[in-house]
Amino acid sequence: MVSIKDIAERAGVSYSTVSKALNDSPLVKEETKRRILEIARSMGYQRNLLARHLVSGRTRLIGFGLVNLGNPIFANLTIQLHRALAALDYRMVIAISPDEIDLLNQMRADGLVIWADLVSRHPHLMEELGRWQAKTLVIGTDEPVPLPHVRFDRRAGIAEAVRYLRSFGHRRIGFIGSSQEIKVRAFLEAVEQAGLQPSPDWLYPAEPTFEGGYRAIRYARPDIPMPTAFIGLNNLITKGALRALLELGYRIPQDVSLIGYDNLPDMQFAEVPITTVGPSLEEVADFAAHRIVDMIDGKPGADAHVVEPILIPRASVERAPDRDAG
Amino acid sequence: MVSIKDIAERAGVSYSTVSKALNDSPLVKEETKRRILEIARSMGYQRNLLARHLVSGRTRLIGFGLVNLGNPIFANLTIQLHRALAALDYRMVIAISPDEIDLLNQMRADGLVIWADLVSRHPHLMEELGRWQAKTLVIGTDEPVPLPHVRFDRRAGIAEAVRYLRSFGHRRIGFIGSSQEIKVRAFLEAVEQAGLQPSPDWLYPAEPTFEGGYRAIRYARPDIPMPTAFIGLNNLITKGALRALLELGYRIPQDVSLIGYDNLPDMQFAEVPITTVGPSLEEVADFAAHRIVDMIDGKPGADAHVVEPILIPRASVERAPDRDAG
DNA sequence: AACACAAATAACAACGTTATTAAAGAGAGA
C-alpha cells in the first residue's frame, strides 16, 4: 500500500508536507500542493483513515443499529437518517447485530443510533451501551429507558386516531393487529375515553403483515357486525385490510373508514389513499441526527425526548353511514 | 479514554504484557492474566480497533453496499450474507451510498461486496472500485462487468419458468412487469423457443410493486383473452397479481397458473403457495462470502461466476385447463 | 555457589497519520 511517506520520497519533500498538502493546508505553497496531489493521484494513494482517526480522535462516523430489515418503516427511517446525518457531514453505516454494533464502538465511531428493537431483542446490550465510548441514542422505544432516547408516543397516536374517527361520527371502531400490546391497550382505553363501550369483539388479531391484515378482515367472525371504521396496527396490516374490505364489496370510505399506523409515504398510493397516524419519520430522523451530534460535541440536552404522533388526513376516512353515526 | 498503558500502570506491569494478557497469549502467567483482565474490566477498558488494525493490517471487516433497502430481496440477502460471513469470522456492515463505501475502503475494510444496483446507479464507482485497496466483489449483475462479480442468469430463469409452464400444457403465458428489460426480452425469446407465437399482448406492464402487479391484472385490457399462466417479474408483482386473480374469481392453479421470480421464503405463505424461480439467495450469499474471503486471503479463483436459477415447485402451477392445453 | 535453561516480563520499533515545533530560505529595510 502506498503511504504518505512513499509520496514524500517521490516528491522529494518531507512527509509532513505531504500530509498538509493532502489536507489542503494554507501552510504549503500552491505549486507544491498541486505537484504532490498529482503524484498522489498517479501513485493511486488511498487515505488510511485508521491512522488519521487514531491521532485525531474523531471519526465522524455514526453507526445505525437495527434488527428487522424487512419492515418498510426501517427502510424509510434509514434513508431519512442517512440524509440528515450527511447534511451534518457525518457518515452512517448500518449494523444488524450486537456484534457489529460493538465493532463500530471499538472502531471509535463517534455515535451509535440504536433502534429500540435491537435492544429489546438483545437485552444485555442495554447496560453495556451506557459504558461504551461512543455516544448512544436509542430511538423508537415505547417506554423511557435508562439511556438517552427518543420515545414514540404510540398511545397518543392511537388515541388521536380514535378521536379523529369519533369526530366523523364512528361508534363501532375495529382495531386490526395484536403484536404490539401497547397499541392494543391504548386502543381500548381511547375507545372508552371516547365514550364508547369497548369490547373484545372490536379486536381483530393479525400478524403484522399484509397477509395478516387481509386475513383478519376476509375471514373475520361472521357473527360480529362489521365496524364502520378500522385502525390498522401498521402499514402492512392496513393495506391488507383495505384489500380485503374492497374484495368484500365495501366502499372506502363511504361504507368503512380506515386509518393506518405509521406515516409511510406510499400509503397515499394505495387504491384509496390511506389516512395515517404516527411519528413523522423525517422529524424523528432530523431530531436523532442533531441530538447525537450534539451529544458528540458535548452540548447539553435532555436525555429523554418524546416524538408526538401526527395524523395525515387522506381519502380513507369519511363520515360514518347515517344509520350508524352518532 | 482508558488505554492499555493506563492498565499497565495500575497493574504495575509493562504495557506489552497487558497487550498479551488481553489477547490471551500463553506467554504471560495465568495469574497475571487474570489480574490484568480484572483491572481492565474494572477500569471499563474498551479496545481501540483503529490502533489494532493499523498495526495488524487486517480488519476482518466486510462492507456490503446496496442502494434500495425497500426491496424484500435485499433484506433477505443481507441476512444471509451476514450469516455466511459470521460463520467465516468476519463482521459485516452495510453502506447505502458511495460515500460510505469509500469510507469503509479507507477504513481498510478487508473486502467490499457490492450489489449491482449500487454501481449501476453510480457508474463512476465501477472504475474506482478496481483501484481500491479493499477486495471488491459485485453481485447480482445481468452482464459481465470488468470486476470480480457474481452474475445472475436471469435469462435462464425466465426460460426455465416458461419451459416449466409449457410442460404443463400452457400455451397462453403472460408476463407481468416491465422494469427489467432483460427479463422481458428473455420471456419473448423463451416463448418462441417453446414453439409458441410471442405477442405483445402477453406483456402486462407493471410497476415492480404489489400494487403494480395487482393493477396489471385487475385492470387488464378486456379484449385480450386471459392467459392460462403468468410469470411475475418479482415477488411483489406476483403477489399482487395473485390477489387480483383471486379477486376476479379465478381459481389458482386450476384456472390460472402462476410463477414468481425470486425465491423468497415467504412466497410459500401466500394464499396459494407460489412456485418461484430465481437464484438461491442462500447459495449466492454463501458463494459471495467464501469468494470475497478467498480474495482477501489471496487464493485464486475465477473473476466471474454465474449463479444458475433454480425453480421451486409449489402449489400455484397445475395443468392448463383442458380446452386450452396443448 | 555457580551455571544453564526455561518462564515471565520489559523495551522498543513499527503501523500511517496529524499537529506542534524547529529550521531554512527569501525578501525588505537599514
Added chain:
DNA sequence: TCTCTCTTTAATAACGTTGTTATTTGTGTT
C-alpha cells in the same frame, strides 16, 4: 552586508496497539 520578518519546508512527538527482541526472574543441577 546584516538583521528582521514572513513564507515555506523539515523534524519530531504523539495516537494505541502488536510483534519482535532483550532482559530479568526463577528453578533445578552440579
